[in-house]
Amino acid sequence: MSFINYVINGLSLGSIYAIIALGYTMVYGIARMLNFAHGDVIMVGAFTVFFGVSMQGLNPIAAVFVSIAICITLGVTIEFIAYRPLRGAASSLVVLITAIGVSYFLQNLALLIFGANTKSFTSMVPINPVRLAGGEIVISGETIMTILSCIIIMISLTAFIKKTKPGQAMLAVSEDKGAAQLMGINVNGTISLTFAIGSGLAAIAGILLCSAYPSLSPYTGSMPGIKAFIAAVFGGIGSIPGALIGGILLGVIEILGRAYISSQLADVIVFMVLIIVLLVKPTGLLGRKLQEKV
Amino acid sequence: MFKKVVSLALIAVLSMGVLTACGNDGANDTVFKIGGIGPLTGGAAIYGIAVQNGAQIAVDEINAAGGIGGVLIEFNMQDDEHDAEKAVNAYNSLKDWGMKILMGTVTSRPCIAVGVHSKTDNLFQITPSASSADVVKDNDNIFQVCFNDPNQGIGSAQYIGQVGVTGNDGNLVSNVAVIYDSSDVYSSGIYERFVTEAANQPFSVVATEAFTEDSNTDFSVQLQKAKDADAQLIFLPIYYTEASLILAQAAAIDYFPVFFGCDGLDGILTVENFNTDLAEGVILLTPFVASSPDAKTQAFVSEYQRLHDEVPNQFAAGAYDSIYVIKAALEQSNAVPGMSVSDLGDALKLAVTQITYSGLTGENMTWLPSGEVNKAPKAMVIVNGIYVEL
Numbered sequence: 001m002s003f004i005n006y007v008i009n010g011l012s013l014g015s016i017y018a019i020i021a022l023g024y025t026m027v028y029g030i031a032r033m034l035n036f037a038h039g040d041v042i043m044v045g046a047f048t049v050f051f052g053v054s055m056q057g058l059n060p061i062a063a064v065f066v067s068i069a070i071c072i073t074l075g076v077t078i079e080f081i082a083y084r085p086l087r088g089a090a091s092s093l094v095v096l097i098t099a100i101g102v103s104y105f106l107q108n109l110a111l112l113i114f115g116a117n118t119k120s121f122t123s124m125v126p127i128n129p130v131r132l133a134g135g136e137i138v139i140s141g142e143t144i145m146t147i148l149s150c151i152i153i154m155i156s157l158t159a160f161i162k163k164t165k166p167g168q169a170m171l172a173v174s175e176d177k178g179a180a181q182l183m184g185i186n187v188n189g190t191i192s193l194t195f196a197i198g199s200g201l202a203a204i205a206g207i208l209l210c211s212a213y214p215s216l217s218p219y220t221g222s223m224p225g226i227k228a229f230i231a232a233v234f235g236g237i238g239s240i241p242g243a244l245i246g247g248i249l250l251g252v253i254e255i256l257g258r259a260y261i262s263s264q265l266a267d268v269i270v271f272m273v274l275i276i277v278l279l280v281k282p283t284g285l286l287g288r289k290l291q292e293k294v
Numbered sequence: 295m296f297k298k299v300v301s302l303a304l305i306a307v308l309s310m311g312v313l314t315a316c317g318n319d320g321a322n323d324t325v326f327k328i329g330g331i332g333p334l335t336g337g338a339a340i341y342g343i344a345v346q347n348g349a350q351i352a353v354d355e356i357n358a359a360g361g362i363g364g365v366l367i368e369f370n371m372q373d374d375e376h377d378a379e380k381a382v383n384a385y386n387s388l389k390d391w392g393m394k395i396l397m398g399t400v401t402s403r404p405c406i407a408v409g410v411h412s413k414t415d416n417l418f419q420i421t422p423s424a425s426s427a428d429v430v431k432d433n434d435n436i437f438q439v440c441f442n443d444p445n446q447g448i449g450s451a452q453y454i455g456q457v458g459v460t461g462n463d464g465n466l467v468s469n470v471a472v473i474y475d476s477s478d479v480y481s482s483g484i485y486e487r488f489v490t491e492a493a494n495q496p497f498s499v500v501a502t503e504a505f506t507e508d509s510n511t512d513f514s515v516q517l518q519k520a521k522d523a524d525a526q527l528i529f530l531p532i533y534y535t536e537a538s539l540i541l542a543q544a545a546a547i548d549y550f551p552v553f554f555g556c557d558g559l560d561g562i563l564t565v566e567n568f569n570t571d572l573a574e575g576v577i578l579l580t581p582f583v584a585s586s587p588d589a590k591t592q593a594f595v596s597e598y599q600r601l602h603d604e605v606p607n608q609f610a611a612g613a614y615d616s617i618y619v620i621k622a623a624l625e626q627s628n629a630v631p632g633m634s635v636s637d638l639g640d641a642l643k644l645a646v647t648q649i650t651y652s653g654l655t656g657e658n659m660t661w662l663p664s665g666e667v668n669k670a671p672k673a674m675v676i677v678n679g680i681y682v683e684l
Contacts, residue, residue: 050567111336117340118535118538118566119565120538120568135548140546213512213539214542215511255512263503
């Protein structure tokens with residue numbers, strides 16, 4: 001019975017990692033950069049809902065949409081101000097450092113506005129827990145909501161990329177930026193769209209994360225952000241199904257490792273699996289082989 | 295041209311820094327300069343801010359009453375963000391300011407780092423709350439107002455074993471689980487001595503689970519294991535931020551053991567938006583209770599509430615006591631502000647072992663030359679959102 005509980009918890013944690021990992025992997029696939037500020041956009045999303053619902057008494061559903069809108073605006077603004085001017089800069093390191101800078105900027109701004117004290121987040125999930133096997137297995141509403149959201153997001157994102165023109169444009173830009181531009185695709189617009197989608201997902205991930213683990217501080221997003229980045233690399237960075245598989249596997253391995261090997265070594269196990277996978281398959285589980293251009 | 299202007303301006307600013315640093319030494323003889331270090335921002339800010347506020351009340355009281363033998367106190371609190379490196383930086387800038395005595399640091403890891411430097415300087419240091427045994431180990435210049443971690447661990451085990459705690463099933467607790475932070479010296483320090491002492495007690499430890507600061511949000515596994523092991527009590531030698539998550543996650547899996555913690559749990563009721571119903575029945579060993587009828591405590595609590603609009607926790611009370619212990623030691627040793635850091639350190643080290651102090655966090659407290667305090671612990675239980683003495 002405990003095993004089933006562990007797997008369910010792992011799936012829930014993994015689904016959150018997967019939704020965050022999507023943001024990393026999409027941006028990397030298209031702009032070839034690691035957006036380390038992504039984790040902090042999650043925190044901004046969660047704070048917006050916290051502020052709206054607990055402080056201003058906003059309707060939770062309205063607050064979720066406001067939060068998504070704010071994160072989209074934030075993501076697109078960050079891209080416009082901090083990353084776009086550096087695109088084509090001599091070294092991709094420049095953009096990486098800028099992304100780390102943006103991450104610290106957001107954390108410290110949140111410290112200034114909301115203060116350092118941890119806040120307890122009220123769950124935004126209206127579903128009651130489900131009890132199975134005479135109360136031995138308790139599946140919380142947050143778990144159900146998280147797993148459902150993850151499935152819905154994956155299906156709609158895949159459909160968006162396969163069936164719509166902007167989605168096809170994203171694919172084209174990720175294949176070859178120069179050629180896409182020659183074919184009349186607005187590359188900058190497509191990259192902005194990618195940031196918008198990634199940041200909107202970050203808002204959802206933030207709300208789910210804080211609903212499941214009701215603690216909110218300016219540093220809330222950083223550790224899940226790093227874990228999700230690992231999940232994205234694990235699954236093959238640039239690949240959307242890879243983010244899903246990487247995220248879910250990472251969550252399940254983390255929980256099962258903690259349960260059956262050692263609660264102290266949970267992170268060690270996660271990173272060991274990552275290293276082994278990368279040794280065997282350097283591009284990640286579903287990563288494409290990249291031809292290095294000289 | 296622009297570069298020249300900038301570099302000249304830089305030179306000017308830097309040399310002014312040197313001049314001010316020199317200027318401080320002379321103007322030091324008329325007041326006792328007491329420095330403070332603690333987290334005023336960051337995750338542990340609630341402790342640092344409480345210490346700052348509590349200490350300031352004591353300083354203002356002493357100064358209003360004419361100071362120590364006519365000499366006023368100047369108090370300067372610096373932020374360390376609960377970070378060892380920043381604490382050392384804060385220590386150095388306080389030294390530049392002219393600090394002769396240090397009240398701090400608030401948390402253990404920074405305190406150990408600062409201790410290396412204060413020992414070299416032979417500067418008298420008294421901490422209201424850094425409770426790791428390593429804080430005073432090999433440092434004859436550092437004294438603690440709080441219990442140290444090993445004593446908290448032993449005290450908790452003895453309390454559960456000898457006084458006994460009634461579980462939520464109505465029976466005396468016999469199965470105990472521990473969830474601790476293996477990446478934190480405070481938490482692992484208490485945990486180790488708790489488990490050692492538990493072997494001598496009539497209860498058994500059925501599960502010991504750890505987490506680290508990088509994985510401190512998901513406790514579902516640890517709680518599931520405690521539940522599977524039929525633990526009626528979970529011992530939480532951790533800080534309240536994680537504890538608030540543990541309480542919520544235990545309730546989510548229909549698991550309702552008694553939660554028992556140490557002073558790190560103090561503050562759980564102040565987490566913004568926290569459902570305090572979850573904390574009902576939580577027991578903690580803490581030296582200070584704001585609702586105590588003691589006149590000294592009531593005066594302090596009402597003054598604190600007037601100034602800061604909240605009920606002080608034990609960190610504020612510990613800081614208040616620390617300042618008064620410094621005062622008592624200064625009076626005992628007949629120290630004057632003109633003494634050098636090291637001379638003052640020698641005088642106060644001796645004096646503090648000779649005094650007996652009764653304050654907010656303990657009656658008849660005395661200090662061993664090793665730096666540990668001697669006082670009796672108190673157990674509190676949370677009932678209807680306030681601490682009640684058990």
